[in-house]
Every structure is written in C-alpha cells, then in structure tokens.
Amino acid sequence: MMSINWFPGHMHKARKEIAKVMDEIDVVIEVLDARLPVSSENPMISQLGKGTPVIKLLNKSDLADPVRTQEWVDYYNSLPDTRAIMIDYKQKKLISSIPNLCNELVPSRSNNGRQVRAMIMGIPNVGKSTMINALLGKKIAKVGNEPAVTKGQKRFLLKNGMALSDTPGMLWPKIEDRDSGYRLAASGAIKNTAIEFQQVAEYAAEFLCQDYPELMVARYKLKKIPENADELLKEIGRKRGGLRAGGKIDMHKASEILLNELRGGQIGLVTYETVSEWLEKWEQQRIEAERLAAEELAAEAAKEQGKE
Numbered sequence: 651m652m653s654i655n656w657f658p659g660h661m662h663k664a665r666k667e668i669a670k671v672m673d674e675i676d677v678v679i680e681v682l683d684a685r686l687p688v689s690s691e692n693p694m695i696s697q698l699g700k701g702t703p704v705i706k707l708l709n710k711s712d713l714a715d716p717v718r719t720q721e722w723v724d725y726y727n728s729l730p731d732t733r734a735i736m737i738d739y740k741q742k743k744l745i746s747s748i749p750n751l752c753n754e755l756v757p758s759r760s761n762n763g764r765q766v767r768a769m770i771m772g773i774p775n776v777g778k779s780t781m782i783n784a785l786l787g788k789k790i791a792k793v794g795n796e797p798a799v800t801k802g803q804k805r806f807l808l809k810n811g812m813a814l815s816d817t818p819g820m821l822w823p824k825i826e827d828r829d830s831g832y833r834l835a836a837s838g839a840i841k842n843t844a845i846e847f848q849q850v851a852e853y854a855a856e857f858l859c860q861d862y863p864e865l866m867v868a869r870y871k872l873k874k875i876p877e878n879a880d881e882l883l884k885e886i887g888r889k890r891g892g893l894r895a896g897g898k899i900d901m902h903k904a905s906e907i908l909l910n911e912l913r914g915g916q917i918g919l920v921t922y923e924t925v926s927e928w929l930e931k932w933e934q935q936r937i938e939a940e941r942l943a944a945e946e947l948a949a950e951a952a953k954e955q956g957k958e
C-alpha cells in the first residue's frame with residue numbers, strides 16, 4: 651500500500667492562513683486539473699470556503715478528454731454557487747472573461763462599484779501562477795514545476811477593479827483514495843512520490859487499456875487491443891528499443907516511454923476520472939459514514955445500558 655506524507659505541519663499552517671483570509675474573499679477561483687478534477691482538489695477549499703461562490707477552472711483541458719471534461723463542467727454547474735469552465739493557458743479570450751464572471755457572481759459588490767476580491771486556489775502545479783500571469787497580462791507570479799514557488803500571501807490589483815490574490819501557503823491534494831494517488835502520479839501532477847515509478851506505469855497502462863484502447867493501438871501501432879497492462883508495456887518495450895541483451899524486455903524503459911508520452915499529451919486527450927464513477931464512490935462513502943455513525947450510536951446505547 652502506498653503512503654504519501656504531505657507534511658501535516660505545513661497543512662495546518664495553510665489552514666490557519668486560509669481561514670484568516672477567507673473572510674475577505676468574495677469569490678474563490680479554484681484551479682483543478684481537468685484530467686482529474688476530484689483527485690486534484692484540496693478539500694480545505696470547499697470546507698473553508700463554504701458559502702463563498704466558486705469558479706472552478708478545469709485547467710489543462712488541452713490535455714484532457716473533451717467529452718469527459720464537458721460532463722464535469724455540467725456537473726459542477728449544477729451545484730449551488732458554483733460556475734465551471736473548461737480552460738487552458740492558451741485560451742486568452744476565455745481567461746480575460748474571468749473577471750467579468752467574478753463580478754456576475756457577486757453582484758452585491760460589483761453593482762455598488764466595489765472591488766470584487768478573488769483568491770486563486772489549488773494544489774501545486776495545476777497552473778495557478780500561469781493563470782495569474784495571463785489574467786494580469788504580465789509575468790508577476792513565477793511559473794515552475796517545483797511546488798514551492800508561491801510563498802506567502804500576495805495581492806495583485808487588476809485594471810478592471812478585481813483584486814486577485816494567490817493561495818497562501820501550500821494546498822496539497824488529499825490522497826486517501828488509492829486511485830487518486832496513482833492518477834496524480836500518472837498525470838505528472840505530483841512527482842517524486844513515494845509510489846514506485848513502475849507501479850505508476852502499470853496503473854496507467856491498465857487504465858489506458860480499459861478506457862482508451864484505441865489510443866494505444868494508434869500510438870504504438872499495435873495489431874490488436876492489448877489484453878492487460880503487462881502485455882501493453884511489453885509491446886511498447888519491444889517496439890521502442892527496449893530490448894536488452896538476451897532479448898529481455900526492459901520494462902523500466904517501457905514504463906518511462908509510456909509515462910512521458912502520457913504526461914506530454916502525445917498519446918492523446920485523456921481524462922482519468924468520470925462524474926459517474928465519483929457519484930458512485932461518494933454514495934458508497936455516504937453509506938459507509940452512516941453505517942459507522944449507527945454503529946457508534948449502538949455502542950453508546952449499549953454502554954449506557956450496562957451502567958443501569
């Protein structure tokens with residue numbers, strides 16, 4: 651079983667900082683990775699931001715499956731106080747429409763000529779800094795692959811009167827779900843994780859065989875749809891110079907090829923999670939939580955009886 655330790659101390663600090671600024675925020679602009687909208691969430695955002703309207707940016711949609719992204723957009727738009735848009739860093743027009751969307755969501759402020767205060771939030775690497783720079787039309791936030799780029803609380807003013815600030819502290823994804831960990835690793839959203847590289851490739855290969863077999867056939871010029879992850883990786887190894895002395899297939903090299911091409915988008919537009927999958931998971935979680943609560947009640951009742 652994998653375990654990923656996200657420095658709870660850091661998390662605690664972020665929670666305090668966010669709770670402190672949340673009162674001053676009118677709109678949350680939550681940046682998600684369109685390929686894995688739920689797994690790229692940080693639950694603190696919805697917890698601490700309760701009652702604050704949110705714009706969900708399904709970012710990096712240039713890498714995602716457009717059909718699945720549209721399903722996520724529709725789902726999020728059905729939630730109260732929530733707007734969702736499919737976006738990526740090249741869509742300048744769409745990006746420049748975000749301030750107006752913020753104003754629409756908080757008419758009480760914007761109609762009274764007051765600045766709408768928006769905070770851009772999200773886990774590392776989802777594209778917050780890139781988005782801030784595009785919104786401001788200049789390079790203010792440092793873009794980088796390393797997460798520790800945005801430090802402290804910064805507030806930037808926009809020309810049209812919207813005040814925009816970056817996430818204070820670090821918001822790591824919450825990895826309780828096994829799939830979420832692998833998806834974050836496979837997409838490149840998190841790097842150098844505790845998960846074995848080859849295991850991530852196997853997970854990705856399994857998923858691709860299941861959900862996108864035709865992309866595999868096209869990319870690796872396969873004669874037929876691979877039966878499973880192992881067969882796919884072996885085929886990639888064979889075709890792409892992964893043969894070592896004695897004809898042994900270099901599975902590490904095959905894994906590297908698959909993951910690099912998947913992350914780079916060469917394989918095609920891929921989305922790891924679907925609305926229907928998560929609706930089912932959430933329903934199961936709800937049932938499980940209810941069961942636990944009922945058990946607890948029963949245990950307490952039994953204890954009370956014992957006292958009498």
Ligand SMILES: Nc1nc2c(ncn2[C@@H]2O[C@H](COP(=O)(O)OP(=O)(O)O)[C@@H](O)[C@H]2O)c(=O)[nH]1
Binds near residue numbers: 712713774781800
């Ligand atoms: N393909 C793609 N890459 C993006 C997009 N937005 C950001 N990136 C890349 O994702 C990486 C992380 O971006 P950054 O803005 O630093 O993320 P932050 O940690 O949330 O501030 C950088 O390499 C960006 O170039 C997008 O819409 N599409």
Ligand SMILES: [Mg+2]
Binds near residue numbers: 778780791792793799
């Ligand atoms: Mg940043």
